[in-house]
Every structure is written in structure tokens, then in C-alpha cells.
Amino acid sequence: MNASDKYNARVEAVDSLLCVGLDSDIGKLPAAYRKDDAPQLAFNRHIIDATAECAAAFKFNMAFYEANGAAGWRQLAQSVAYLRQRHPDILIISDAKRADIGNTSSAYACAIFDQLGFDAVTLNPYLGRDALQPFLDYADKACIILCRTSNPGSAEFQNLQVNSKPLWQLVAEKTATEWSANGNCMLVASGTNPAKMAQIRNIVGDMTLLVPGIGAQGGDLKAVVEAGLNSAGRGLIINSSRGIIFADDPAGAASGMRRAINAHR
Amino acid sequence: MNASDKYNARVEAVDSLLCVGLDSDIGKLPAAYRKDDAPQLAFNRHIIDATAECAAAFKFNMAFYEANGAAGWRQLAQSVAYLRQRHPDILIISDAKRADIGNTSSAYACAIFDQLGFDAVTLNPYLGRDALQPFLDYADKACIILCRTSNPGSAEFQNLQVNSKPLWQLVAEKTATEWSANGNCMLVASGTNPAKMAQIRNIVGDMTLLVPGIGAQGGDLKAVVEAGLNSAGRGLIINSSRGIIFADDPAGAASGMRRAINAHR
Numbered sequence A, B: 001m002n003a004s005d006k007y008n009a010r011v012e013a014v015d016s017l018l019c020v021g022l023d024s025d026i027g028k029l030p031a032a033y034r035k036d037d038a039p040q041l042a043f044n045r046h047i048i049d050a051t052a053e054c055a056a057a058f059k060f061n062m063a064f065y066e067a068n069g070a071a072g073w074r075q076l077a078q079s080v081a082y083l084r085q086r087h088p089d090i091l092i093i094s095d096a097k098r099a100d101i102g103n104t105s106s107a108y109a110c111a112i113f114d115q116l117g118f119d120a121v122t123l124n125p126y127l128g129r130d131a132l133q134p135f136l137d138y139a140d141k142a143c144i145i146l147c148r149t150s151n152p153g154s155a156e157f158q159n160l161q162v163n164s165k166p167l168w169q170l171v172a173e174k175t176a177t178e179w180s181a182n183g184n185c186m187l188v189a190s191g192t193n194p195a196k197m198a199q200i201r202n203i204v205g206d207m208t209l210l211v212p213g214i215g216a217q218g219g220d221l222k223a224v225v226e227a228g229l230n231s232a233g234r235g236l237i238i239n240s241s242r243g244i245i246f247a248d249d250p251a252g253a254a255s256g257m258r259r260a261i262n263a264h265r
Helices: A003-014 A039-054 A062-066 A069-086 A104-113 A129-134 A167-179 A194-204 A219-226 A250-262 B002-013 B039-054 B063-066 B071-086 B102-115 B129-136 B165-179 B194-204 B220-228 B250-262
Strands: A018-022 A055-062 A090-099 A121-122 A140-150 A187-188 A209-211 A236-240 B018-022 B057-061 B090-098 B118-121 B142-148 B185-189 B209-210 B237-238
Touching: A003 A090, A003 B129, A018 A090, A018 A121, A018 A250, A039 A069, A055 A062, A055 A069, A055 A236, A055 B185, A062 A069, A062 B102, A069 B071, A090 A104, A090 A140, A090 A219, A104 A121, A104 A129, A104 A167, A121 A129, A129 A140, A129 A167, A140 A167, A140 B063, A167 A187, A167 A194, A187 A194, A194 A209, A194 A219, A194 B129, A209 A219, A219 A236, A219 A250, A236 A250, A236 B165, B002 B090, B002 B142, B018 B039, B018 B090, B018 B250, B039 B071, B039 B250, B057 B063, B057 B071, B063 B071, B063 B090, B071 B090, B090 B142, B102 B118, B102 B129, B118 B129, B129 B142, B129 B165, B142 B165, B165 B185, B165 B194, B185 B194, B185 B220, B194 B209, B194 B220, B209 B220, B220 B237, B220 B250, B237 B250
Parallel strands: A018 A055, A018 A236, A055 A090, A090 A121, A121 A140, A140 A187, A187 A209, A209 A236, B018 B057, B018 B237, B057 B090, B090 B118, B118 B142, B142 B185, B185 B209, B209 B237
Antiparallel strands: none
16 A cells, blocks of 8 residues: 555545644653653653644654664664554654755665655755655655645745746746656645645645644644645644643643634635 | 855865765665664765865755664764764755744744755745745854755756746845845755856855756756856855765765866866
8 A cells, every 4th residue: 555545444444634744842841751761662652642643743843853863763763663664554653854966865764764664754845856856756655745845944945936926936846747657645735824735735635735834833724624634624734833742731632623724724 | 264265265174065965865876775773874974084085064964864764863963963073164954955934944044944955945936935034044054045056957947937037046036135034044956057057156156056956966066166166266165965975985976076176276
């Protein structure tokens, strides 16, 4: 089963488009976890156990593990393994934003897909297709290309006009028509602008979109869901990180978010 | 001392513009090292000892350590520490090609600058300035922005015309006029096209350029050096990875490369 089918099956099984973002910044963990020998793993197990029943995907933000060195990398691997063992049907995303020349991208793909066992990875298009190819060649994994990101300055490059089109539109078109030959591409489509979400949906057909920027980054959930759903009423991976994992009641926050999303489906 | 001054001092001390790229792919190490408990560290110590006297910089390609998991990350940290202790005046570059939204870029900067102790990092401009800012704020570290990369498909995005200019030119201009407020930016400028190297030099003044694509990727050394030198006869960090570290005689290869570069200065 490829990553897209895996995601869709989980969406149906738990009636959810929610992705829980494990941005487990060690400095922000509750004090009880910071005393643990493996604080990020202990915290992640807690969040996974509390929220998995509402989650169609989990996303690990690589930076917060790298900032904890080799111990962080080990806890990342252990967290992925824990999640996979408990919930083999959940899509597990590495938010890594990688891309490099060929042999280097091959090594990143090995790290993320083979060694850590992720189902999907976020990738940066600036180096062009050949830098993405080593990832694209994993036909059963998902390659989630950065199209429109949710940071305040995303327009600086992504909205530049190329032949009367913004650069992000070109990324969406190339992904849909060229890069997804294996049917394994998705796009990062910011939840901060519903009109542009609708344009992206129009370009990519039923392709799945990873949506950051809901919650802490302020996107409008109703408008984004209505603009982004595909013809099957799915096609969105709606991420929430800090709003769930650092909530007083993560299970309640995840459940509330699933419900809020479904209210607009 | 900021990273640029550190690099320039080392260039003068060893009369070299050479950067040795520690792309220490565990599967490509000589058999003798693969038996070691810490093969990448053992190999890197050997290469550092053999080549440091000819090197103004070393560049660690993060992918090849990540592909070895937590053990790889530990050996990366140990290799950087070994190099820094033996040769505190050599510029140490993390080739990571990172960039993400603000709090995530902060975590990457913490990993690379604070935890691992690198002097410089390569960064991807696609997300815009605010994604780079957490790195730029380390005034004594160098931020090396991807402008023209050396992969075969680099033109796909980097040569797109924006207001009658290629995108890579816009990156060079923004870096020179906006992003380097702390004087701590450099650019990745592929060694595969001397004419474009000359254009970049013309845009950025005396800014230091990291030059990949010489050697295994086929750039023309003489033309690139002549086009790229700054007004002080420096301003280039010329990287060679596989051509040195996997040579039968790495010391001889590094010495030969230094000599070949200097023949054109």
C-alpha cells in the first residue's frame, strides 16, 4: 500500500484529517518529563497514547530532535518505532525540508525512509527535480513538496511572478504534472490563505495537501477546509502542533480539533 | 572574530582556498575503517590529520551522518570536536541546507551552532528571510545561502526569470543588500559555470563564496578561480569531497588541489 492509500484508510478508520505535530522542544516539555532520562521519548509516548485515536497522521519536526544531539536522534527513532508498533496504520511524517545534490539526497532518503522508517518527508524544491529524485524513487513513500509555507515571510520568494504566475503555482504544477510520476507526491499548502488553497486544489486534482499554519499560526479552519477538500471529501492533512501537545489536556485538544475540522467537511 | 575573518586568517596562514568535504558515506569507507566501532570518526580523524595542513576549511555533509542514525550524529559531533581541538583556526561548515519557520529554524541553529559548534551552515532561501533570521542573528557565524547549486537540474528553478533576472541573481542581490546586515552571509556559487560565477562576484562585492562542483562534478578550476576571486585575491572556499577523501593518498590529493588552485590566483 502506498502512503496516500495508507493515509486515506486511516482517515476513514478514525474519521479524522488531523495530524498531531510532535514539535517536542525539550525546553518546553512539562517539568515532569524533563527529569526523565529520555524526556522527548517519554513525552511523545504520552502524547501518542493520548491523541492517537483522533489522529490520521503524526508529524515529527526534525529540528527539535537534532537540537538535542545524538540523544535526540535516538529518541526520535524510538518514538517513531513506538508509534509504528502501536499504530501501524497511522501515516508518520518527517518534517525535514530536505533537498541536496543526488548522492546527498540519497543519503537523506536512506536516513528518513530506511533507517527511521518514516512514511513521508517534506522536501524543498529550490534545487530542482534531480535533487528530489532519490526520494521520489521510493514509490510507496510520500514526498511532500514545499509549495506555500505558513511563515510570515513566505511571499518573499513564493509569490515572485514567473511568466505571470507566482512561483508557488509553478511548484504546484510541476509536482502535479512531472514529479508525481509514481503518484507519491503531496504538497505543503499553508492554512493561512483559503483563496490560494482553492487555487492549489484546482491545480493538483485530488492530491493530498499537508496544511500547516492552523492554530498557533492563525489560519481560518472553516475557510481552509472548505477550500481544500478534494472530490472524496478528504485530501487534507491538517497539522496542529503546539496547540495540542502543550495543551493542559492533549487528548481533549486533539478530539476538539478533529471535531472542529469535521464540522466543516 | 567573525567567521569571515577566521576564514581569511586561515587562508593566509596556510596559503590555501581549499575546503575538504567530509562526505564520509559509511558504505564507501575503506574496509579497514568499516570494522571500527566508530568508523566515521576514525576515518575523519585520519582525513583531518592527513589534509589539515592544506585546508582552510572543512565541510561536513550532514546527510552522511544522519544516514547512520544516532551513532552517526555522535560521530559527527566527535569529529567536529576533534577538528576544533586540533585546529581551532580552521573554518568548520555544516552542509545542511536548512530553513524552516521561525521557531523551527531556531532549533536547527541551536543544533548546528550551539550543540555541534559549527562556524557556518548552508541555508535554503525558498522560505524567505524570516526563516533565515534565527541563523543570521548569530553574528559571529556564517550563513551560506544557496544561490547557484551544482546539481545537473539546478537551472530548473534557479534560472527562472523574475523581472528579467534569473532567480539566483535575486538571491545574490537580497543576500548582499538585505540579509547580510551582520556582515555574516556567504553564498553557494556553483563551480560549474565561470561566467555566472563572474556575475555573482560582480553583485556581491568581496563576499566569500562557497564553491561546490569542482572535481567529481566537473567544474573548470582555472576559469572558476579567475572569475571568482575577490579584490583581496581570496573570497572563495573551494570544496573537494570525494576527490580527496576517497583518494588513495588523501594528503597528496589535498596538497595537489591547493597547488592547482594557487596556480590560478
